[in-house]
Amino acid sequence: MPTSTTTQRLAALCLSSAILVGCAATPNSHSYADQARRDFAPITNTTAEKSEANLISLPDLIGSNSLNALISRAVDANPSLQQTLLTLKISQMERRQTGAARLPELDAGLNAAKQDTKDSSAANNDTSYSGSLTLNWQLDVWGKLNDRYLAAAKDIAEQQALYQSAKDALAAEVITAWLNSIALGHAIDIESQRHSSLEQTAKFIENRYRSGLGKLEDIDTARSAVYRSKATMAEYAEDLARQRRALSQLLGQSDLVDYQPTTHYPDVLLPIEALPNQNLQRRPDLQAAYLAIEAKALRSKAAYKDMLPSLSLQAALTDSATSLSSALLKSPAWSLLGQLVAPIYRGGELRAAAKIADLETAQGYQVFREALLTAVAEVEDALGSEQELAKRQRHITDALAAAERTEAQYQSKYRAGLVDILDLLSVQQQNYDLAAQLDNLIYQRLANRITLGLALGLGVQA
Numbered sequence: 001m002p003t004s005t006t007t008q009r010l011a012a013l014c015l016s017s018a019i020l021v022g023c024a025a026t027p028n029s030h031s032y033a034d035q036a037r038r039d040f041a042p043i044t045n046t047t048a049e050k051s052e053a054n055l056i057s058l059p060d061l062i063g064s065n066s067l068n069a070l071i072s073r074a075v076d077a078n079p080s081l082q083q084t085l086l087t088l089k090i091s092q093m094e095r096r097q098t099g100a101a102r103l104p105e106l107d108a109g110l111n112a113a114k115q116d117t118k119d120s121s122a123a124n125n126d127t128s129y130s131g132s133l134t135l136n137w138q139l140d141v142w143g144k145l146n147d148r149y150l151a152a153a154k155d156i157a158e159q160q161a162l163y164q165s166a167k168d169a170l171a172a173e174v175i176t177a178w179l180n181s182i183a184l185g186h187a188i189d190i191e192s193q194r195h196s197s198l199e200q201t202a203k204f205i206e207n208r209y210r211s212g213l214g215k216l217e218d219i220d221t222a223r224s225a226v227y228r229s230k231a232t233m234a235e236y237a238e239d240l241a242r243q244r245r246a247l248s249q250l251l252g253q254s255d256l257v258d259y260q261p262t263t264h265y266p267d268v269l270l271p272i273e274a275l276p277n278q279n280l281q282r283r284p285d286l287q288a289a290y291l292a293i294e295a296k297a298l299r300s301k302a303a304y305k306d307m308l309p310s311l312s313l314q315a316a317l318t319d320s321a322t323s324l325s326s327a328l329l330k331s332p333a334w335s336l337l338g339q340l341v342a343p344i345y346r347g348g349e350l351r352a353a354a355k356i357a358d359l360e361t362a363q364g365y366q367v368f369r370e371a372l373l374t375a376v377a378e379v380e381d382a383l384g385s386e387q388e389l390a391k392r393q394r395h396i397t398d399a400l401a402a403a404e405r406t407e408a409q410y411q412s413k414y415r416a417g418l419v420d421i422l423d424l425l426s427v428q429q430q431n432y433d434l435a436a437q438l439d440n441l442i443y444q445r446l447a448n449r450i451t452l453g454l455a456l457g458l459g460v461q462a
Contacts, residue, residue, distance in 0.1 A: 032297060032362060032365035033293050033297060035365065036290050036293055036365060036368050036369075039372060040290075040372065056458065057460055058453050058460060059071055059171060059175070059460065061450060061453050061458070063267070064262070064266050067175060067262075070178065070247075071174050071460065073252075074171070074174050074251045075167055076252075078251065079252055080170075081166050082252075084163045085163055087162075088156070088159040091152075091155050091156045091158075094152060095149070095153060095155065095156055098148050098151075098152040101138070101148070102146065103137075104136065104137035105136040106136075108132070108133050108134075109133075109134070110131050111132075112127060112128070112129050113129075113130075114126055114128075115127075127322065128320060128321070129320065129321055129322070130319065130321075131332075132318045134314065134316045135313075135314065135315040135316070136314050137313045138312045141308075141311050142308050143305070144306060145302075147299070147301045147305070148298070151296075151298035151299045152295075154292075154294045155291075155295050157291045161284040161287040162288045164460075165285045167459065168284065168458075168459030169454070170250065171460045173250055176450055177246055178262070179265070180443065180447075181244060181247065181261055181262075182262055182265055182443070183443035185261065185263060186439045186443075187436055187439065187440075188236045190436050190439065191229060191236060193432070194229050194432040195229040195233060197428060198222065198226045198229055198425075199226055201425070202223055202225075205219055205421060206219055218421045221421060221425065225429075244261075265442055265443070265446060266446070280376075281457070282458070283457040285375070286372060286375060289367055292367065292368070293361065293364040296357065296360050300357035303356075303357040304354045306350050307351065307354070308342075310342075311339070312339045313337070313339075314335075314337040314338075315337075316334065316335045316337075317333070317334050318333055319332040319333065378451075378455035379452070379456060382448055382452035385451075386445070386449070386452065389441055389444055390445065393438065393441045396438045396441060397438060399434050400431070400435060400438055403431045404431060
């Protein structure tokens with residue numbers, strides 16, 4: 001039999017070995033959060049944070065009260081956004097669960113036991129009762145429980161950022177759908193004007209034919225153009241109805257209620273020159289990716305600390321009696337137990353868990369890099385589209401003005417019999433095509449402003 005001194009030495013040796021094993025397994029010294037901040041620095045502009053443009057929100061780019069009302073309805077009722085909000089609330093409850101591990105646990109117990117006896121005189125004493133009150137507390141000696149609690153707080157902040165990102169994206173979808181409805185309404189109006197012009201041209205050709213001044217083929221050609229215009233109007237009408245159904249879905253409704261469609265494009269309040277000065281740190285998706293790195297890094301630290309010894313305390317009060325009232329801890333016996341557990345050999349389980357946590361942190365950093373590169377590309381693409389659309393809009397405006405002058409000349413020449421009907425219809429077709437193209441460019445430019453604002457971090461106020 002080993003002596004008491006030998007036993008103590010053996011315990012001390014095991015404890016020392018466990019501590020050395022745990023200390024040798026240190027977390028990766030590379031800080032991915034610091035590296036993410038360094039990656040972020042070259043593309044941020046801290047001086048822009050105090051600019052007036054930095055204070056606006058995404059709906060302010062349009063400045064429409066009716067649109068703001070639609071966005072508010074979408075935020076309140078969109079099912080997808082509500083799912084994200086519920087995920088945030090779940091994260092808050094999970095943090096409470098994680099925090100509970102740092103606190104003592106108190107349990108109460110009451111047991112009753114009855115014994116079978118043949119002695120009728122012992123009928124009142126054949127039942128025994130025992131009560132207990134137990135306190136368990138795992139001491140956070142190395143701070144691993146606190147690390148996991150802090151990681152849960154980072155999870156909540158990440159989910160808040162993701163919720164904000166989803167809300168911003170929803171607002172952008174509502175604005176784009178709203179603008180598209182206006183564009184489709186304009187397309188229907190332009191096609192309606194084309195149809196009226198083609199109807200008048202067809203009647204004029206019929207009158208000339210009755211007077212012996214035209215050909216029968218001219219009537220068929222004109223009528224064919226009228227029918228094609230009707231088909232286009234039917235297509236645009238269905239596109240508009242489909243767009244309104246999509247808008248109602250974004251609002252979380254089966255149908256648009258009390259919706260008054262707008263017939264004119266809004267003015268963009270913010271000049272494009274002010275947008276590039278924004279700070280990409282406002283983008284909630286980048287914030288979420290960065291917070292995810294911090295949460296994973298904290299869990300990595302906790303995983304390494306799992307290899308260190310753990311200390312727990314247990315205090316208990318127990319009492320036994322033959323009656324229920326006497327067993328409720330009136331004269332209990334108490335006990336206090338301290339337990340130190342050091343992991344010696346787990347088959348590499350704890351070390352593998354720590355390495356997995358390291359790899360997950362590295363993975364989170366790559367997710368952040370991908371989000372950052374995507375953000376930069378989105379800004380550059382939107383700025384490039386703005387310049388392209390502005391040039392195209394100027395050129396198409398000039399082309400439309402020239403086409404309108406050409407159409408007026410061809411109308412006069414056709415009445416004088418100097419040009420063929422096909423020439424006149426071709427000029428009219430070009431005129432209305434240019435008008436529709438110009439209106440579509442205006443829509444694309446407004447929609448691109450929303451895309452650019454979203455890429456630069458403009459969103460809905462929290």
